Amino acid sequence: MSLFSGLEHFIAVVEEGSVTGAARRLGLSKSFVSETVKALEARLGVRLLDRTTRSLRLTEAGEACYGRAVRAATEAESALQEAQRFQAEPVGRLRVAVFESFHRIGLSDALDSFLSANPSVQIEFVEGISTVDLVAGGMDLAFRVSPQPGPGLIVRQLGRSRVFPVASPAYLARSGPLDHPSQLAQHRLMAFAPLNYDREWRMTVEGRPMSVPVQPRVLTHSGESLRSMALAGVGVTALPQWSVADALEDGRLVHLLPDYPMAESGFYAVYPSNRLMTPKVRLFVDHIIPHLPRWITGAE
Template sequence: MDTNTLIALMPELAVFKIVVDEGSFTAAAKKLGVTPSALSKQISRLETTLSAKLLERTTRKLVITQSGRGIYDQCCTILQATKQVVEFTSSEHETPSGSLTVAAPKAFLSIVLQPLVTPFLTQYPNIELKLKASDGDIDLISEGIDVVFRLTEKPSEGLVLKQIGKVRLSLCASPDYLAQRGTPRVPTDLLNHDCIYLGETTTDHIWDFVKDDEFHSIPVKGRYAVNHSQMRLKGVLDGLGIGIFPDFVIKRALEEGSVVEVLDDWTLKGNYQGDIVLQFAQTKFMPARLRVFIDYVSEHLSQYTVES
């Protein structure tokens, strides 16, 4: 395919991405200020040029085809590169400005990052900050995310990584609960206790413990399960059982004595532990807004006690 044809494809590829993002020709046309029929013709030309069916059109909705999904992913990459081109000349010297989208696990976002939002926006009045709470996998390019925080022992490959700190899982109960039911001394003691787990999957009631060469996989049970850390903490405070928490969630309650850590000589294995990492797409010319955000959170989170 010659260069002229490739250049002519660029607007149609951009239109295709917007149609997929908006979910219909009508919504995309409204966003672009054109007619739905005009967009339909552009998509038809694109399909003809590529010799591939990209969208299945029904009376109720658009369905992206397998070929269309692959083209859409490439469109996201192209538009991300175009964004970097626009930012190229001013990225090193500009006043930090523009939109910045940040994703992080829900509990980490609300407990650790939320207190930094107002001071950051006050210091950088030309930056627009968008936060996305997500405990699942994040695709930075297709979801338009500039930077993602992860609590993990296995960071995503292909992204720039900056380690912020570490987080460990803590097993905690209220003093009243332990006074009534006794304190577990070894992981197998949990079989005789009420435990509060996430209830997200069929296996998250199985808690794994490691100490030296010893390993225990304990199928805990209890009458209460919730995948919200602060609600789970409330259950522990109310004496409903023993719960697992990232240490930044439980830090204040431990300091106040309203909860007690148990089996702290054992290492709990599971999600939301390991390194606290900040990841973003590789770029030679980092926008000033991203640079100052990374510097800001790195400075402030280094003072947050999350070390194991």
């Protein structure tokens, strides 16, 4: 039986001065309230109320129980209100699983304005290359780049992610041009191992998708490392557009094989469940969408 069973009825009887008044306040039958209070006394092994045909009076034990019961009921009500506040307004910590180099999407302005507009929200980014189990990891939200998001999740596609083969001008000047996928074998390749880029690069050749076999000289589990090595002129690698957009724009890297596009992936916001989604999760995703680069969202 619940620790609090009967206490609410006991408090109501004391405060209303009668079982009848308590029953009216609680919306229950008089007999039910009376039996519940008697069951509470039986469970405690002590009489809480002295009853006469005309009045009710607290016993000494009842006085002690009533004072603590009221405080407990007040705390319980506060706990419920606090929990409901998380559903009524954006508040508390927002835990977001993000892929490596998420910051390169350029969301600093979005974060600044979101935090300014929602001062009761704290954001924790959990960044990495591994796919996090959202429920087991205690995540409210994840941003993922993949051909297909995992099953059993609520998914909202925000856009597309394209992968570009890139190299530095210094490397190309030293190693020669790369004008066709068949020439990849002649170059020093660097690849992101977790996505099978160590064995094949999926490209569109002569209008047809195909897998181009590759044998990279350098393998890594870090996109940031690939970017740094490409900028240093170590070799040719394939990286998402959002990871290299700034370096392509200022000429530090060159987009190779533009006529042979690599396979695209989806860019997704992923939730454990849409049931009772808290306002901070929904507001955060809605807030950042206008700040995403148009080459992700496809917006003009």
